[in-house]
Amino acid sequence: MTERIEGHGGELALAALRAHGVREMFTLSGGHVFPLYDAAHKNDFPIYDVRHEQSAVFAAEAVAKLQRRPGLAVLTAGPGVTNGISGMTSAFFNASPVLVLGGRAPAFRWGSGSLQEMDHLPLVAPVTKHAETVFSTDDIPRAVGAALTAALTPHRGPAFLDFPLETVFSVAEVELPAVAGVDPVVPDPDEVGRAALLIAAAQRPVIIAGSDVYAGDAVAALREAAEALQVPVFTNGMGRGSLPPEHPLSFAKARRAALSGADVVVVVGTPLDFRLSFGDFGDAKVVHIVDAPSQRAAHVQPAAAPAGDLRLILSALADHSGDRADHSDWIADLRTAEDAAKARDAKEMAAETDPIRPARIYGELRRVLARDAITIGDGGDFVSYAGRYLEPAQPGTWLDPGPYGCLGTGMGYAMGARVSHPDRQICVLMGDGAAGFSLMDVESLVRQKLPVVIVVGNNGIWGLEKHPMRAMYGYDVAADLQPELRYDTVVSALGGAGETVAKAADLGPALQRAFDSGVPYLVNVLTDPTDAYPRSSNLA
Ligand SMILES: Cc1ncc(C[n+]2csc(CCOP(=O)(O)OP(=O)(O)O)c2C)c(N)n1
């Protein structure tokens, strides 16, 4: 049934947004988008505002990632939109269904030099799935629907619309178009069958499951496939926690042993990029399972590459009825490697060093974090350690910046996470360098009563750059920050609270106070600047 509505452009946009399941907007004020605010204000549609547009887009992305529904950022014309471009690009790399609505200088005097007059489309088109200027008020609901359908169609991603001033301020009466559902991409059954045969016949198979497994709601199907075929599972991105850590097929630490020993590597829902050695696993055959044909890698020739709805593909693998090799020795070997690595990690996480090493922070955090806590990484080495030492127990609880690797997600992701999960622990793990990009948005969190805990690994340097530069050149430049800076008092000044911790024994009580405080709270941990995350490639 269609609905006839009359209103200004903001009201027409809001009606379409609501019909598509959008439930809030993140924004920073600008006159070009006032009608969108007017519509939201009059219709009790929540507005969260920020101090830099990057945080609005990152907040929308966190909503999209965590809740698997569209997130919305509203940005004013010109600089509002350009400040949001790193966020849009991150959403593009992460396949996050984010809709950005931009203001735009009036079309009727385009070229005369209006304030903030700028054609955004050539800038945003390469990093969005749909980018369009809506020139007519009565076309707004259609355009919003088309943008959201594009964003939600696998392979998902951001979409952008801008509204010339007169389009969004004028009034029209229109029929609200029906919401177009997104049809699942049906995989080629022969390709799925080939993948099933390869995995079933493998002696030493491994699955690596990434973000699209969570985004595509295929977590249960992944587990069924892994259990049916008895394949060890590693994860990355939003795929982390897909199998609970105590599951017999859940692995995290034995990655090197797994990838060097495997004869078939099955990569599901994540690209064959630098995080997975570009899909080169020595002699192992690669099965790449993707949610859309566009995601097949051009630089690798997989033995099979089924493309389509991940639930359908993984369920079909689970239903494979033919013979299969016994993998129990392989699983037992990996479990031995996993347990040994875990024991090493446990030692590091308990180490009583002065100054504190990052590992100890994670050891203490693991004691206070609930299973459903949302952890967010924004930084260099400090976040690499988070990836290594934190073990998400549930899917949809770990937010990293993804392969675009953009610093500055911290406060925006925290806002989106808090809005998504009002009752959970939200914990941002932040480098002191990363803190510079978004810490001012603590003010937005305080003012809008959105408490989060921020743990800063304060080594006084851009660690992930300083150590590699020294290794490469024997010296470093542009890699130092003020040592022992009081980021906690910055947060206190903004209306939150915090404290500085210099001794390992003080970490636990400080973290407890942070989670009990009910306000944005920053635990500023002074860490060892000589500690460098061990990595094979030093370029980040
Ligand atoms: C927007 C952006 N600028 C620069 C970089 C390059 N970069 C990656 S990690 C890093 C250092 C981060 O330092 P910090 O947050 O203090 O964490 P640490 O490595 O010291 O633990 C830099 C500058 C980036 N990834 N993103």
Ligand SMILES: [Mg+2]
């Ligand atoms: Mg640092």
